[in-house]
Amino acid sequence: MSAMRAELLRRIEARSARLAVIGLGYVGLPVAALFAERGYQVIGVDILPERVKKINAGVSPIEGREPGLPELMREVTASGQLRATLDYGDIADCDIVLIDVETPVNDRYIPEYRALKAALAALGAVLEKGMLVVVESTIMPGTMQGVVQPALEAASGLRCGRDFFLGNCPERVMPGRLLHNLQKMSRVVGGDAPQTAELMKAFYAHVVEAEIDEGDWITAELVKTVENAYRDVNIAFANEVALICEALGADAWRVRELVRKSPGREMLKPGAGVGGHCIPKDPWLLASSVHGKEVPVRLIPAARAVNEDMPRHMLALACAGLGGLNGKKMLILGYAYLEDSDDTRASPAEVLTRLLRAEGAQVEIHDPYVVEYTGDVLAKAVGCDAAVLVTAHSDYARLDLAALKSALRGDLLVDGRNVWTREAARAAGLRLARLGDASESVGKI
Numbered sequence: 001m002s003a004m005r006a007e008l009l010r011r012i013e014a015r016s017a018r019l020a021v022i023g024l025g026y027v028g029l030p031v032a033a034l035f036a037e038r039g040y041q042v043i044g045v046d047i048l049p050e051r052v053k054k055i056n057a058g059v060s061p062i063e064g065r066e067p068g069l070p071e072l073m074r075e076v077t078a079s080g081q082l083r084a085t086l087d088y089g090d091i092a093d094c095d096i097v098l099i100d101v102e103t104p105v106n107d108r109y110i111p112e113y114r115a116l117k118a119a120l121a122a123l124g125a126v127l128e129k130g131m132l133v134v135v136e137s138t139i140m141p142g143t144m145q146g147v148v149q150p151a152l153e154a155a156s157g158l159r160c161g162r163d164f165f166l167g168n169c170p171e172r173v174m175p176g177r178l179l180h181n182l183q184k185m186s187r188v189v190g191g192d193a194p195q196t197a198e199l200m201k202a203f204y205a206h207v208v209e210a211e212i213d214e215g216d217w218i219t220a221e222l223v224k225t226v227e228n229a230y231r232d233v234n235i236a237f238a239n240e241v242a243l244i245c246e247a248l249g250a251d252a253w254r255v256r257e258l259v260r261k262s263p264g265r266e267m268l269k270p271g272a273g274v275g276g277h278c279i280p281k282d283p284w285l286l287a288s289s290v291h292g293k294e295v296p297v298r299l300i301p302a303a304r305a306v307n308e309d310m311p312r313h314m315l316a317l318a319c320a321g322l323g324g325l326n327g328k329k330m331l332i333l334g335y336a337y338l339e340d341s342d343d344t345r346a347s348p349a350e351v352l353t354r355l356l357r358a359e360g361a362q363v364e365i366h367d368p369y370v371v372e373y374t375g376d377v378l379a380k381a382v383g384c385d386a387a388v389l390v391t392a393h394s395d396y397a398r399l400d401l402a403a404l405k406s407a408l409r410g411d412l413l414v415d416g417r418n419v420w421t422r423e424a425a426r427a428a429g430l431r432l433a434r435l436g437d438a439s440e441s442v443g444k445i
């Protein structure tokens with residue numbers, strides 16, 4: 001190991017290495033706070049003045065319930081271990097820099113890396129010899145070599161591997177479990193060289209209790225995008241089985257239950273759609289990594305198409321149940337993309353709302369976690385012709401269906417997440433259109 005790497009390793013082990021985190025969102029902020037708690041001096045850089053002010057006041061700017069994060073924020077800002085800034089100049093003397101900026105794809109599903117490129121240019125201007133830079137953002141395989149390394153070398157005049165060290169360590173966070181996942185889920189550390197992966201492993205060992213697997217850049221980039229594309233393809237399979245079962249008058253949920261008894265058949269759940277910050281995007285990062293190469297990428301886009309079409313299928317179930325949607329009033333139950341979360345990114349309910357309105361229906365939305373849509377669900381049901389469940393918030397499993405029936409103007413309940421049984425709906429006098437189960441058809445699709 002070179003003298004520079006050995007010195008950095010010494011500082012990592014002594015926790016005297018100064019850490020900078022660029023991008024203080026749902027990934028960067030918990031990471032910064034955890035390393036601060038473990039004794040590192042941490043400075044966080046963001047572009048939002050409001051967010052920097054909030055963090056320096058010891059307040060987490062992250063919406064939703066994140067167990068442990070508010071307390072941790074108060075502790076590490078009060079102790080001075082964590083400070084936020086808008087100024088890249090403040091990180092010039094840092095030893096390690098983590099990059100946690102957003103990496104959205106455009107409408108052609110290609111990542112444009114505006115935020116990443118801006119961060120790389122600003123960081124490159126203050127990059128010093130001996131620094132370790134780690135990209136934690138989810139990136140298209142090939143980005144470290146094709147975008148990150150050239151950008152940092154051009155902006156700094158330094159050489160990767162000789163003057164500074166560069167790694168990729170994809171995050172595996174999940175809303176509602178940010179601190180938990182950061183500590184309990186294994187990580188892949190991809191370095192510009194094996195010795196850099198070694199440095200990264202020593203660094204992450206301060207917060208990661210699970211396995212830390214060493215590798216190179218392309219492996220780390222692929223693991224993250226493949227694991228989420230894997231999930232998307234498997235959800236799409238469950239959705240396609242649901243459509244087949246509806247057409248054949250079978251119950252997809254019963255079929256799934258029995259299929260899962262067969263070893264190695266962990267069939268996922270059909271649903272009203274696939275939302276969130278990761279799953280709808282990461283498959284496209286994987287697929288676009290081989291653009292221009294002779295690789296027939298067919299399954300990943302096809303799975304995306306199946307999952308993106310599920311809100312329209314929910315529309316079709318509602319339309320069949322009501323004999324048309326024009327002039328109808330619909331109650332949507334659940335706007336967050338995930339049960340018991342307030343995260344509305346890529347929300348399937350948002351797509352369904354647009355589709356319903358395009359059919360001339362009025363839409364009322366309820367969600368116990370999303371502040372714009374909280375309130376009394378039965379009050380919102382008054383005058384509605386049907387209720388359509390998109391998100392399986394636990395509250396809905398406890399909903400008094402008889403009271404819902406009394407409040408509704410109509411008697412149709414469309415269930416996109418297998419929350420209710422036919423018996424429960426029937427007992428309440430409701431007709432149940434159940435995704436994946438047309439055994440009691442409530443209308444011809």
Ligand code: SAJ
Pocket residue numbers: 171172173174175227228231235268269270271272273274275276277278279337338339
């Ligand atoms: N969904 C289905 N059927 C399923 C599972 C999910 O329709 O069987 C839908 C959900 O309703 C949601 C979307 O897919 O709209 C995504 O759900 P998710 O459970 O995958 O939750 P995410 O988006 O928070 O996924 C994250 C991912 N973790 C990271 O990117 C680090 C994913 O890789 C994890 O598998 C998932 O959390 C998890 O369960 O931990």
